[in-house]
Structures are given as C-alpha cells and as structure tokens.
Amino acid sequence: MKKFLCFLCVSMLVVSCKKNDKIVKDAEEIPLTIEVDRYDKAFFESKPQDLPKLKAKYPDFFPSGIDEKYLAEKMVHPMWRQLYQEVEKRYSNFDAQKTDIEKLFKYIKYYYPETKTPKVITVIQDMDPDYKVIYSRDKNVLIISLELYLGKDHKFYEYPNYQKKTFEPTQMLPDIVESFSHYIVKPPSERDFLSQMVYAGKQMYLKDVLLPETSEEDKICYTTEELKWCDDNDVEVWKYFVEENMLYSTSSKLTQNFIAPGPFSKFGMDNDKDTPARIGVWFGWQIVRSFMENNNVPVQKLMLMDAKEIFQKSKFKPTK
Template sequence: MRFLFAVLMVFCLFFSCSDKKQQQIDVSKVKVDFSVKRYDVDFYNATTESLLKVKQKYPYLFPDAFTDSLAFAKINDKEEQKLFAETQKIYADFNDEEKQFSSLFKHVKYYNPKFKVPNVVTLLSNIDYENRVIYADSLMLVSLDVYLGKQHQFYADYPKYIKENNTKKHIIVDVASAIIEQQVQPSNKRRFIDKMIYEGKKMYLLDSYLPEVSDQEIMGYSEDKFNWAIANEEQVWMYFIDKKLLFSTDTKLNQRFLDNAPFSKFYTDQDNLSPGKIGVWLGWQIVNSYMQHNDVSLQELLKMDEDVIFTKSKYKPKR
C-alpha cells in the first residue's frame, strides 16, 4: 500500500511538472528597463560625509522625522549591524536575483503590455515578515532580512509555516504576488466557492509569471504539506460538498481554508497534517481546469465571473 502511494505521488508530481512546462513562453524579445538599488548597503555603510548622498539617492526613505541623528543611531546600532552582516553573507552578490526580476517583469509585460516595470530597492525591515515586499507604483521595496533561510537563528521563535518562506528562492514569489495583488480586482462575491476561484485566479497568474518556479514554492508549502495537498485533493473536495460549504457565505471559512495558517481546519484529530489555505490550492486547480477546457486569454480570465469559471471548468479532483 505504501509502495502504491509512493508511485501515485511520483505520477502526480511528474504531471504537475509537465503542466508547468506547457505554460512556458518565449519572452526573449520583451524589453524591460529597471534598476536594482541596494539601499541596505548604501545606508549601513554611510558615514557623516556620505549620508547626504544616500538621502539624495533615496529621498522617499527619509521622511522629515527621520533626522540624521536617528539615522546614525540606527547605522551604529550593534543589532542592526549584525542583521546587515548576516544579510550580506547571502546577498552581497545580487546578480541571480536581478536575473529573476528581469524574467518576471518580462513575463508580466508579455501578458500585460501596459505594465510599468518598477525599480527594485533592497532594504532591511527588522524582519517585518508581514511586509516582506512593498509595491508602490514605480518602486518595489524588498526586505532582504526576511529571506535569510528557514533555519536561520534570527527566526528561531517564528512559526514553522512562516519560516518555510523565509528563503532566498521565495523572494521572486513574493515580488510577483505583490504585482498580482494590484492586477486582480477584488471580488465582491461572498460564497466560499467564489472566494476559492478568486484566489485560484491569482495562483494561475503566479504560475504564468513564474514558469520556472515549482507549484510547491508558489503555494509556499513544505514538501510534506504539498504532498498532502496532492494526495488528498479528492477527499478535501468531497468534504466541501458533504458539509455544504461551497455555496456557504460563512466568513469563518476564510480562516479555516483560505488564510495563511499552519494547517487547514476540518475539525479532525489529523488537521495538523494538512497545509493551510487548502481552499486556495483547490481554487487554483479549478482555474487550471477552466483554462484547459476554454480558449480564454489571461486578461480575459481576470475579468471572468467566478460562477462562470466554476460552471465551465469541468473540474474533477485528481484521485
């Protein structure tokens, strides 16, 4: 039985990878122009002579209340310098990340030619994991101290499901997610199935923008949680049907199945084996099924009513 399960898992993962390869497109001719500025390096290396140049280079990071004395208190703080030193161990060379940004921006622009490519600014935020990336019009602010690796000592007291995404390879996922949050219009639908599909739209967009990134990384799951999601897709779907949750407007379902969490809440003694936001995963599968069965562009998908997507998706959970 265990052998059969292992074979099924390999089978599922193989076809998951195959689906992703089918989505890859040629963006080599798409032109993007952007800069990557290292505010973290410029700021923490600043001296009394060079601080003025740093302020002139990054005026948006120096509000009037942030005086020179406060700036130097921050620069000379031992804990701040320790955080900067740990970040530099990993991100002194930022070339790989810059290439990832370029690929992402090209994919976004391919699907949305009107997309204005932002300039990227790296900084430290004292590990503010709730604001890992801030996207504001022409700027993309990235807090590098949130991405030191899930085993890093600075994250010792953080929940495991949070630490799982405090990694170098998750930067590009968070940057893409910040862009998508501004591209997908909020839904006013209240039914659980509509909310699932709304989240599924965003995941489909992530997958399209990041064809080289695995489904597991896009979802932000650990390997065991991702395997659980694949292996239990049909059981979860049947649970939603049996409990009459799909068309429910109970807002508590958001917390149970859509919000980022250590696990989803089925109210069983094995809930801790499941990943959080399992409703997002199923919503993505429904949107995948819809796109496979309908000739629709990505931009048309974003405008499509969730009820239409569900009806025409012909979704059948994988067994």
C-alpha cells in the same frame, strides 16, 4: 476509437507544447533591463552624520514624522549591524536575483505590455513578514526586504515554522508576482468561500504563467509531502466542503481556516495537524487551472472574471 482518442490527446499535447515554446521564446526576447538600487548598502555603509545626504537621495524612506534619531541609532546598533552582515553574506552580489527579476518582468510585459519596468530597491526594514515585497505601480518601484530571504533556518528568525518557511530565497519571485497581482486580479465582488478560493486561485495561476520555471512547491510554498497530501486527499476534502455547505457560505471563519496562512488547515478534527495550511488556496488553483484547460480565454480576461462563472465553466472535479 481508442486509437483516435489517443491520437487526439497526443496532437493536443504537441500543439500546447509548441504554443508554450513560442510564449517562452517571445517573452524572453523582450529587451528589458532592471535597475537595482541597494538602499540597504547605502544605509548601513553610511554614518549618522550622513543622514541628510541619504534623505536627499531617498526621500521616500524619510516620510514626515519619522524619527531620525532612531535611524541614526539603527545604523550603529550591534544587532542591526549583524543583520546587515548576514544579508551581505547572501546578497552582497545581487546579479543572479537581478537576472531572475528581469526574466519575470519580461513575462509580465508579454502578457501586460503597458507595464513599466520598475526600479528595484533592496532594503533591510523591520523584519515584518507582511512587507517582504512591495510593488508600487504608481511609483514604479519594487522594494525587496532582503532580511526576510535568508533561509528558514536562519538564527535571527523567531517566528512560527509556517512563517519561517516563507523566508527561503526561492520565495522572492513568487512574492513579487503576488504583490504585482494586486493590480491585475480583480478582487471578489462577493464574500462567499468559493469566491475567496477562486481569487486566490487566480493569483496562483498568475504564478503559473509568469514563473514557468518555478516548481509547484515554491509557487504555493508547500513541501513535496504537502502537495502529495492535497493530491491524495482532494476527493475527501472537496466532499467535506460540499456536504457542509461551505462553498457559498460567507462565514469569515472559512477564510481563516482554509485560506489564511497558518500551521495547518482547520477542519476541527483530531488529525488537523497532518494537513497542509491554505488548502482552499490549493483548491482555488485547481479550479482555475481546470477552467483554463477547458476554455479558450486569455489570461488577462481570466483575471477579471467572476468566480462563479469560472467555477461553473471549469468542469472541476477532484481526480482521485
């Protein structure tokens, strides 16, 4: 019996690997070319008197009411000029990033063939972490704020450490997927904590399928130590969620404590600072992964399913 079960597991693993190999082959053979427009270069290599020309070429960056005097000053201000120079040091040649984005959109087209290939526009905006990447399906553009991908230790970043680590260049592709996911992943219809976790878990699983070569750490923006903490403490944390009746609670505090970005997860205990932030996102990810391992459901259908159905059919159970 043990020999049979071992043979069955190996056979399933071989089938899974062959399936994944076929997906990789089929996806990466999709013909696709990304056009990159370097608005950051166009802006900072222009002079204030060239603003009318820029406005004619890039009308979306000149909405009504914008202070063109501010833009003219931005072009020549020493601090903005220095920031542009720092961006140029890292991204003067954007070819490697262009190749990576093309590969990503090949996978997107594999799973969502109706998706149009967007135009990529690189910018230097106002260092707002909420707008690192903007994907617009309506306008068919992907806007990337390069000033927010200079590396967590860059001298220009005056942010908390938990935010600065999201400014690594390796976060660019996961950020693109997250922005794309807003068009794909159905928002939760209920406000309970479980629904919020599973929604975040779907977004993470989308990174699994669209970024197969990206590390676990980069997908969730964790260190290796933080991932290990989750693996080592999953039983205790899950038991805490269940015993405290949190799963079906609609308290907004749970989202703030366990899903929203922050320096750590907030259990209200003395050792909270030793925990990774967004532990609810990690659990949602494991629930969705468990569901997909135990159910034959296309990715497209998964993204539209109800959180409670996913949880009930996931057979999720902490592993330790």
